[in-house]
Amino acid sequence: MTITAAHISPLVALVAGILILIMPRLLNYVVAFYLIVVGLIGLNGIYHFVR
Secondary structure: OOOOHHHHHHHHHHHHHHHHHHOHHHHHHHHHHHHHHHHHHHHHHHHOOOO
């Protein structure tokens, strides 16, 4: 099974949503982590850091 950005992005969003529901104070950290992960996945799609 090949894991692509299409598989990772919804999982990260789901985990982020659950964490925000459990601990609303984590909102800033969860959003920052989500944006970093989505940005790295997007850049990987362009520049192919990880093959």
